[in-house]
Amino acid sequence: MKAPIxxxxxxxxxxxxxxLLFRIANGDMLKHEQxxxxxxxxxxxxxxxxxxxxxxxxxxxxxLLQQVVITDDPRVAFRDAEIVLLVGARPRSxxxxxxxxxxxxxxxxxxxxxxxxxxxxxxxxxxxVGNPANTNALIVIHNAPDLNPKNVSSMMRLDHNRAxxxxxxxxxxxxxxxxxxVIWGNHSGTQYPDLSHAExxxxxxxxxxxxxxxxxxxFIPTVQxxxxxxxxxxxxxxxxxxxxxxxxxMHDWILGSxxxxxxxxxxxxxxSYDIPAGVVYGFPVTCHNGDYQIVQNLPISxxxxxxMLENYRELLKESEQIKHLLG
Ligand code: NAX
Numbered sequence: 589m590k591a592p593i594x595x596x597x598x599x600x601x602x603x604x605x606x607x608l609l610f611r612i613a614n615g616d617m618l619k620h621e622q623x624x625x626x627x628x629x630x631x632x633x634x635x636x637x638x639x640x641x642x643x644x645x646x647x648x649x650x651x652l653l654q655q656v657v658i659t660d661d662p663r664v665a666f667r668d669a670e671i672v673l674l675v676g677a678r679p680r681s682x683x684x685x686x687x688x689x690x691x692x693x694x695x696x697x698x699x700x701x702x703x704x705x706x707x708x709x710x711x712x713x714x715x716x717v718g719n720p721a722n723t724n725a726l727i728v729i730h731n732a733p734d735l736n737p738k739n740v741s742s743m744m745r746l747d748h749n750r751a752x753x754x755x756x757x758x759x760x761x762x763x764x765x766x767x768x769x770v771i772w773g774n775h776s777g778t779q780y781p782d783l784s785h786a787e788x789x790x791x792x793x794x795x796x797x798x799x800x801x802x803x804x805x806x807f808i809p810t811v812q813x814x815x816x817x818x819x820x821x822x823x824x825x826x827x828x829x830x831x832x833x834x835x836x837x838m839h840d841w842i843l844g845s846x847x848x849x850x851x852x853x854x855x856x857x858x859x860s861y862d863i864p865a866g867v868v869y870g871f872p873v874t875c876h877n878g879d880y881q882i883v884q885n886l887p888i889s890x891x892x893x894x895x896m897l898e899n900y901r902e903l904l905k906e907s908e909q910i911k912h913l914l915g
Pocket of ligand 1: 603
């Protein structure tokens with residue numbers, strides 16, 4: 589039997605985590621021979637709910653789940669963690685401006701970054717889910733100077749999956765046949781879902797698609813607004829699909845992406861595609877041996893370039909708003 593891996597999850601009492609924890613404990617993320625210890629963090633008011641969740645996890649009798657720690661202390665939650673999913677964040681309340689939300693959540697991620705730096709395993713891999721996810725990841729990177737910035741990423745996988753779902757429906761093709769999707773930029777309404785490299789059975793989707801106006805008039809806005817439409821329908825934001833995306837992101841990052849495909853991850857920009865270094869930006873990546881590489885040399889159209897720069901400018905603006913936390 590392998591040694592257990594310590595996985596810390598913040599916001600463990602929230603709705604995404606309620607879908608996430610049971611799937612991780614079942615082995616969906618690290619697969620079926622890897623035992624795990626779950627270290628669950630939430631705020632003091634959520635501790636009672638966490639106790640209930642821990643009881644349910646116990647009652648599932650997952651063979652891989654060796655221990656569940658519940659706490660309101662990030663030092664306890666992050667201690668020796670090798671994988672961390674930062675899901676916990678304050679939701680936007682009535683009358684709160686987006687600006688205030690960024691400010692409040694930025695404080696949480698700065699604190700968590702510092703404690704990760706002090707308490708987590710030095711090679712810990714961190715996925716930021718809580719919004720604004722890209723900027724929160726940037727804050728974590730700046731507040732955890734001893735961690736490798738390449739070990740911090742934020743989630744664009746839900747957007748990536750949403751884009752695949754739209755193409756599958758439009759072309760009546762199986763999900764698994766659609767490869768090389770990209771979502772450039774920010775996990776926000778500005779994101780740029782880009783179909784120009786995508787393939788079905790090695791044929792460019794642009795050559796198969798008869799109706800090119802569909803891309804700008806339907807595909808891009810549908811993917812950009814999908815989160816809002818789910819909220820309107822469900823009365824709650826995406827949860828099970830977000831948890832599924834987080835599992836896919838960590839699975840591929842740690843165990844490797846499919847050999848003839850890539851995935852979208854938001855990672856610290858390194859100047860690739862002329863996106864200046866220093867923002868956390870959605871790029872197409874391939875993953876091998878626990879490391880990611882940004883896919884290089886993709887041709888970008890003039891329209892695509894405009895979308896990509898718009899995302900960069902938005903991220904720059906967000907980072908300026910919280911620059912006091914970037915050290
Ligand atoms: P919930 O409000 O259901 O849960 C959030 C949990 O975080 C709560 O239990 C809360 O008590 C906890 N929390 C708040 N402050 C904390 C702190 N300082 N330390 C630890 N825990 C803390 O939200 P949920 O629907 O689970 O969404 C969580 C986050 O994911 C939100 O920021 C949401 O906007 C974001 N999302 C990000 C997505 C992405 O693709 N990156 C998609 C889904 C989702 O919208």
